[in-house]
Amino acid sequence: MSAPPASPAPKKASLGVIFLTLYLDLIGFSIFFPVAPAMLGYYMDREAHGGLLQSLVGWLQSIAHTMHAPDLATGALFGGALGSVYALMQFVFSPVWGGRSDRTGRRPVLLFTIAGSAFSYLLLFFSGSFLLFFAGRILGGIMGGNLAVAIAAVSDITTRESRAKGMGLVGAAFGLGFLTGPVIGGLTAHVNLLERWPGLAALGVHPFSVPAAIACGLSLVNLLWVRTSFNETLLPQARDGAIAVTLRDRNPFHALFALPDRAIRRTNLIGFVVTFGFSFFETTISFFTADALGYTPRELVMVFVIIGVAAIFTQGFLVRRLVPVAIGEKAAAVGGMALVAVGFVGIGVAVGVLHSPPLLYAALVLTSIGSGFANVGLTSLISLYAAPAEQGKVMGVYRGLGFLARALSPALAGILYFTIHGTKTYAVAAFIIAIPAVLALALPPPPK
Numbered sequence: 505m506s507a508p509p510a511s512p513a514p515k516k517a518s519l520g521v522i523f524l525t526l527y528l529d530l531i532g533f534s535i536f537f538p539v540a541p542a543m544l545g546y547y548m549d550r551e552a553h554g555g556l557l558q559s560l561v562g563w564l565q566s567i568a569h570t571m572h573a574p575d576l577a578t579g580a581l582f583g584g585a586l587g588s589v590y591a592l593m594q595f596v597f598s599p600v601w602g603g604r605s606d607r608t609g610r611r612p613v614l615l616f617t618i619a620g621s622a623f624s625y626l627l628l629f630f631s632g633s634f635l636l637f638f639a640g641r642i643l644g645g646i647m648g649g650n651l652a653v654a655i656a657a658v659s660d661i662t663t664r665e666s667r668a669k670g671m672g673l674v675g676a677a678f679g680l681g682f683l684t685g686p687v688i689g690g691l692t693a694h695v696n697l698l699e700r701w702p703g704l705a706a707l708g709v710h711p712f713s714v715p716a717a718i719a720c721g722l723s724l725v726n727l728l729w730v731r732t733s734f735n736e737t738l739l740p741q742a743r744d745g746a747i748a749v750t751l752r753d754r755n756p757f758h759a760l761f762a763l764p765d766r767a768i769r770r771t772n773l774i775g776f777v778v779t780f781g782f783s784f785f786e787t788t789i790s791f792f793t794a795d796a797l798g799y800t801p802r803e804l805v806m807v808f809v810i811i812g813v814a815a816i817f818t819q820g821f822l823v824r825r826l827v828p829v830a831i832g833e834k835a836a837a838v839g840g841m842a843l844v845a846v847g848f849v850g851i852g853v854a855v856g857v858l859h860s861p862p863l864l865y866a867a868l869v870l871t872s873i874g875s876g877f878a879n880v881g882l883t884s885l886i887s888l889y890a891a892p893a894e895q896g897k898v899m900g901v902y903r904g905l906g907f908l909a910r911a912l913s914p915a916l917a918g919i920l921y922f923t924i925h926g927t928k929t930y931a932v933a934a935f936i937i938a939i940p941a942v943l944a945l946a947l948p949p950p951p952k
Contacts, residue, residue, distance in 0.1 A: 519661065519670070521726075521734040523677045525614060525654045528719075528726050530681020532621060532644055535689040535715050536586065542693065543712055547634040586641060588914055593645025594907035602652040602900020606893060610657040611736045617650035618727045625720035632708035640716075649907075652900040659887040659895045660737035664951075667887055668827035668836070671880045675819025679876070683812025689715050690805065739892075767948050768889045768898060774940040774947075775882050776905040778841060781936035782875060783913035784920075784929060785848065792926040793864070796855045807868065814869045818876030827880060833888065834947055837881030841941035843874025848934035856927030888950035 536543070605613040624647060627640035655674055662670035696711040697704055793799040793807060827836045850867030854860050883902070890898035920929045 519658070519673060521730055522654045522657050523673055524726055524729060525618065526651060526674060526677035527681045527684070528722050529621070529648050529651055529654075530678055531685040531688065531722065532625070532648060532719050534682050534685030535719055536712075539689050539693045539712055539715070543637075546711060547637070550632075551634055585914075588911040589638070590641050590645040590648065591907040591910040593642055594649045594651070595904045595911060597646045597649035598652040598904035598907060599897065599900035601649045602656060602896035602898075602903075604896075605653045605656060605738070606896035609736050609738050610653050610660065610896070611730070611734055613653050614650060614657075614730050614734065615727065617647040617653070618723055618730060620647035621650075622720050622723035622727060625716045625723060628716035629713045629720060630708035631716075632705065632710050636708065649900070649904070652903040653896060655883065655887075655903065656895040656899045657737040659890075659899070660739075660892075664888060666828060668833055668880055668884045669824040671883045671887070672819045672824040672827070672876075674883065675823065675876055675880050676816050678879070679812050679815030679819060679872075683808060683816070686808055687805065688718055692718065738896075765889055768886060770943065770947060771882060771886050771889065772902055772905055774837075774944050775886070775902055776909050777940040777943075778844075778878060778882070778937060779906040779909035780913045781933050781940075782844065783910050784917040784933035784936070785851070785871065786910075787914045787917040788921045788926065788929060789851075791921065792851075792855050792930075796926060797859060797861065797864075807864075810865055810868050811872050814872035815876055818873045819880055822873070823876055823880045827877070827884070831877075833881045833884040833950055834944065835881075836877045837885060837947075838941055838944045840874045840876065840878030840881055841937055841944065844871055844878060845874075845934040845937040845941065847871030847874055848930045848937065852927040852930030852934075856925065856930075882944075885947065885950055 601613055601617060621644060624640050624644035627636060627643065631637035631640055655671075658670040658674055659667065692714045693712065695714045697709055697713055698711060701709075789807065790804055793804060797803075799807070823836070827833060831839070847867050847870040850870060851864060854863035854867050886898060886902045887895065917929065917933075920932060924932075
């Protein structure tokens with residue numbers, strides 16, 4: 505496998521804009537997590553008979569009844585279903601946006617998708633009906649597929665030797681976004697514009713419009729920043745080498761199996777399984793700690809703060825310093841997955857067996873560190889295996905599969921949690937994470 509030509513030197517201004525784009529996209533993905541049960545109650549009170557919401561809730565209630573789960577399971581499954589719809593749209597459109605950016609450049613695709621994200625939040629602001637809210641989440645997921653474009657831009661402006669440093673910045677943005685989104689959603693959940701201006705209800709404003717307004721405002725700031733500060737990162741000669749994408753090529757599964765490089769296909773499979781297993785944690789940690797430790801929403805905030813701070817420190821500092829010069833991308837990926845598996849076992853024992861918050865916090869830190877190294881290692885490997893003219897397409901497939909994993913995992917995680925309970929669920933998740941760790945041992949060293 506011959507090494508592709510070296511990339512140009514990093515542009516700090518563009519890296520800053522990419523960081524903000526990723527950060528805001530992850531806020532949009534997670535901002536409604538804390539208010540999903542309350543939103544369910546709101547829409548149920550307004551749309552009690554017939555329609556999309558009743559069909560969805562009836563289906564979720566039948567699942568909860570089959571599992572002999574408590575009433576809160578329906579709210580949990582509702583939140584997971586909304587996240588799955590968002591992630592499914594990202595899965596479908598990540599290869600589309602990534603491939604298009606290979607041909608037209610990263611900047612025009614980012615401008616279009618960020619503007620689309622802002623419009624999706626505007627729909628959510630006025631979504632007094634569940635159908636409009638659902639449409640807003642679908643549009644947000646479609647535009648959120650631009651994560652692959654932003655990550656491809658990082659590949660454009662980092663050298664092959666410094667690729668892990670750039671991907672560490674990506675990971676830090678992810679960690680900060682997943683930390684900030686739920687905090688914004690939780691802190692603004694009780695700010696109801698209708699209490700002061702009840703007439704706004706006629707326009708579709710609802711009790712949860714404030715989080716949507718904040719997300720819309722942040723997207724508009726991002727749009728302005730990209731418009732004024734983002735320099736195109738894809739060189740014209742690389743754009744000339746991009747292949748036009750047919751309708752068939754836009755099928756994410758076809759795009760995956762059409763990739764000629766075996767190492768890229770294997771890394772995509774590994775990334776899919778890792779994300780699928782890690783989503784067990786994202787789906788169940790709030791319910792596990794609330795059930796076994798009696799955590800209130802305020803105490804749950806500390807859990808997310810620990811996760812976020814550890815992730816930011818790992819991917820923004822440790823990975824950027826250790827992977828390029830001391831560990832290497834492959835070892836970082838394998839070791840990170842192993843740490844996540846151990847951390848999951850620790851969480852299951854700490855919460856479900858020993859009921860020990862200190863041990864839980866230690867396991868959370870270990871899990872976040874492992875996740876940081878695994879994500880950066882795998883993303884760097886994918887980028888290094890791919891040619892410069894295919895960065896957007898390859899990243900689109902990789903990120904798309906991750907979104908598919910996030911769309912599929914919540915249902916299985918919820919079923920397992922409410923049937924075999926938390927400790928065994930985390931043992932299953934640890935086993936799932938261990939499988940790709942073994943598969944990754946066969947990956948070839950990336951060309952430098």
